[in-house]
Amino acid sequence: MELARVEGTVVSTVKADRLIGYKLLLVNLLGPDTTATDNYLVAVDNVGAGAGEVVIVVRGSSARQSKGLADVPTDTSIVAIVDSIELKGKVVFRKSDPEKKAAAKK
Amino acid sequence: MKLGRVLGKVWATVKDPQLDGVKLYLMQPVDENDEPLGRPIVAADTVSSNFGDLVFWVSGAEATFALAEKRIPSDASIVGLVDRLDVAI
Numbered sequence: 350m351e352l353a354r355v356e357g358t359v360v361s362t363v364k365a366d367r368l369i370g371y372k373l374l375l376v377n378l379l380g381p382d383t384t385a386t387d388n389y390l391v392a393v394d395n396v397g398a399g400a401g402e403v404v405i406v407v408r409g410s411s412a413r414q415s416k417g418l419a420d421v422p423t424d425t426s427i428v429a430i431v432d433s434i435e436l437k438g439k440v441v442f443r444k445s446d447p448e449k450k451a452a453a454k455k
Numbered sequence: 456m457k458l459g460r461v462l463g464k465v466w467a468t469v470k471d472p473q474l475d476g477v478k479l480y481l482m483q484p485v486d487e488n489d490e491p492l493g494r495p496i497v498a499a500d501t502v503s504s505n506f507g508d509l510v511f512w513v514s515g516a517e518a519t520f521a522l523a524e525k526r527i528p529s530d531a532s533i534v535g536l537v538d539r540l541d542v543a544i
Contacts, residue, residue: 350479350496350497350498350499350529350530350531351494351496351497352465352497380494380495381462381463381481381494381495386494395471396469396470396471397469405465405467405470405479405497407528407529407530408530409515409516409530410515410516411515411516411518411519411528411529411530412528412530414473414516414519414526414527414528414529415471415473415528416471416472416473416528418528426528428470428471428474428528429467429469429470429471429474429479430467430468430469430470431465431466431467432466432467432468433465433466434463434464434465434466434481435463435464435465435466435481436462436463436481437462437463437506438463438506441463
């Protein structure tokens with residue numbers, strides 16, 4: 350699995366029938382400290398991820414093992430939204446909480 | 456299976472329900488001399504490894520079989536801790 354940041358949505362009208370109803374997102378693969386590698390992939394979103402979020406993508410045939418995707422022609426699926434990352438004992442990423450931010454502004 | 460060195464941990468609340476209870480680690484794939492191979496990846500952990508441990512992991516579709524009780528959506532799963540590595544040649 351790899352870390353990635355959601356950088357956009359992919360809109361497609363003409364697509365494989367088995368892909369109908371699934372959200373396709375454009376993701377940029379990240380290094381462990383969440384620096385972008387500029388390797389872009391189109392991924393089926395299975396967790397409701399949004400733009401800017403750091404996520405975990407599964408690649409290859411394992412991507413179809415995610416819930417409900419057994420018959421979907423995908424080789425890249427988003428299976429988790431990352432809260433925080435600890436690297437060598439240090440927290441290198443923490444998801445910002447919009448509610449907490451709003452409270453801090455007040 | 457390949458060798459890897461555990462670098463850290465990833466937390467995620469919102470995730471595929473099949474990943475509930477599965478620990479996710481940052482891991483650097485390494486060669487037999489402990490030299491890094493490529494970029495660190497996220498791996499599902501089935502053996503309770505710790506930061507700094509040398510482990511072996513399985514990649515690809517076979518990684519979904521790492522847990523006995525269920526199949527998990529994983530393309531990299533840590534399946535063992537390396538106690539000792541004897542490189543003969």
